[in-house]
Amino acid sequence: MTRVPVIGASGAIGRPLVNHFRKAGAGVRTVTREPTDPVALGAALDGVDAVRAGVVRQPCGDVAYSPVHERGVAVDGMLRGPANGGGPVTGTVREVTGAPSVAFETWAIEHASEFLGTMWAARIHEYGDASVISLDEVPVPRPGPGEVLIRVAATSFNPSEAGLRMGLLRDVLGVTLPHTLGWDVAGTVVTGAGGFVPGDRVIGLIDGAAAEYAVAKASVLVRAPERIPLADAAAVPVAGLTAWQAVFEHARIGRGSRVLINGAGGGVGLFAVQLAKHAGAHVVATAGPRSAAAVRALGADEVIDYTRAPLPGGNDVLINLVADPPASVTRLAEEFVSITGPIEHPRAVRFVARNDPGGLAELVALIDEGVVEVEVDARPLESLAEVHRAAERGMIRGKVVVKVVK
Numbered sequence: 001m002t003r004v005p006v007i008g009a010s011g012a013i014g015r016p017l018v019n020h021f022r023k024a025g026a027g028v029r030t031v032t033r034e035p036t037d038p039v040a041l042g043a044a045l046d047g048v049d050a051v052r053a054g055v056v057r058q059p060c061g062d063v064a065y066s067p068v069h070e071r072g073v074a075v076d077g078m079l080r081g082p083a084n085g086g087g088p089v090t091g092t093v094r095e096v097t098g099a100p101s102v103a104f105e106t107w108a109i110e111h112a113s114e115f116l117g118t119m120w121a122a123r124i125h126e127y128g129d130a131s132v133i134s135l136d137e138v139p140v141p142r143p144g145p146g147e148v149l150i151r152v153a154a155t156s157f158n159p160s161e162a163g164l165r166m167g168l169l170r171d172v173l174g175v176t177l178p179h180t181l182g183w184d185v186a187g188t189v190v191t192g193a194g195g196f197v198p199g200d201r202v203i204g205l206i207d208g209a210a211a212e213y214a215v216a217k218a219s220v221l222v223r224a225p226e227r228i229p230l231a232d233a234a235a236v237p238v239a240g241l242t243a244w245q246a247v248f249e250h251a252r253i254g255r256g257s258r259v260l261i262n263g264a265g266g267g268v269g270l271f272a273v274q275l276a277k278h279a280g281a282h283v284v285a286t287a288g289p290r291s292a293a294a295v296r297a298l299g300a301d302e303v304i305d306y307t308r309a310p311l312p313g314g315n316d317v318l319i320n321l322v323a324d325p326p327a328s329v330t331r332l333a334e335e336f337v338s339i340t341g342p343i344e345h346p347r348a349v350r351f352v353a354r355n356d357p358g359g360l361a362e363l364v365a366l367i368d369e370g371v372v373e374v375e376v377d378a379r380p381l382e383s384l385a386e387v388h389r390a391a392e393r394g395m396i397r398g399k400v401v402v403k404v405v406k
């Protein structure tokens, strides 16, 4: 963890500054001009634990202290501060950088990423089985223009990423190794861009979210739903967008449609059932014994146990979410939408979901309205390899979010 010395931490500027750095994951050390009672300083820090914040006593003269809290809010004040101790050491901000001075707090927030040092990231260095996933200590990524630095609350597991890890997507989805896993992100903005400011809660479909911090173009992020815990919202982007596009764009489900959702117990299926119900369809869903109750609770009108009963026919549309659908499914509906293997039928489409922040924002609105529920099974980042292994054995159901616990 990076330690950030904050000079003048007990002042009007210093207090929120300390809190910003701590939220950004840095260890804050405060430096006081005079030997200060840590208990009194802790109280002055308005809730910041003086011991956990690493308060150090520092006699005057050993450091270039700057009591910015006493002299005003501009960085100029900080730069000129040491002048009190024996002559000017530098000029104003504009003289030094050519840029206008800003409030110290603003400057510190904008530069927070530069103080963060390293982080843990779940990466693959080569393609292979789940043992190729390792937790590595790597530099915190720096956001470029138009990019946001996010403190990640959670990512989620998507089966396609197991395919990526095995190297099966090499031809369609080239990545540079080592590669940080994690397409779904839910987190808090550290360094803002594009209308997002520090502290905003966001979600999105990005690259490299299986880490303590991630950068993403502001344009692919949307505000996180407020009704559910932030980490749970990591379940939404890939699975929710795929379900959204299957139901509304490809199947074009409307009121009175009879839709068969094959594979409703999975991450995509749980969203698809709810969206199809919201569209006014009669929803027939396939689910095994372990998922039947959840699928029914989310609104399916009929739940067929695919481990025991044949799939029912007479549907307007079949949305297939199961790998390798049998050829016989073509007898079950008039139209077909598949997100996995192709279905050989003139009225069948197969698609790969696209990143669509507009659709994601609409989905977030439905979540906040209580129309769409988000159910998750949460695991820690350290267990990501185990999640991949469990998925390969068919041992996970619904949506697994992978929490980045600090």
Ligand SMILES: NC(=O)c1ccc[n+]([C@@H]2O[C@H](COP(=O)([O-])OP(=O)(O)OC[C@H]3O[C@@H](n4cnc5c(N)ncnc54)[C@H](OP(=O)(O)O)[C@@H]3O)[C@@H](O)[C@H]2O)c1
Pocket (backbone or CB within 6 Å): 158, 159, 160, 238, 239, 242, 262, 263, 264, 265, 266, 267, 268, 269, 286, 287, 288, 289, 290, 291, 292, 306, 321, 322, 323, 338, 339, 340, 351, 352, 353, 354, 391, 396, 397, 398, 399
């Ligand atoms: N094209 C795209 O853009 C796109 C996007 C996302 C995902 N995908 C792919 O779509 C598939 C589904 O994704 P997902 O995230 O929903 O996967 P998932 O969460 O891993 O799905 C697992 C679920 O599949 C169900 N299942 C397994 N075999 C079944 C069968 N024969 N009949 C009915 N249900 C069965 C199980 O339900 P029970 O618990 O009821 O047994 C299990 O809970 C994956 O192959 C994934 O790679 C494609």
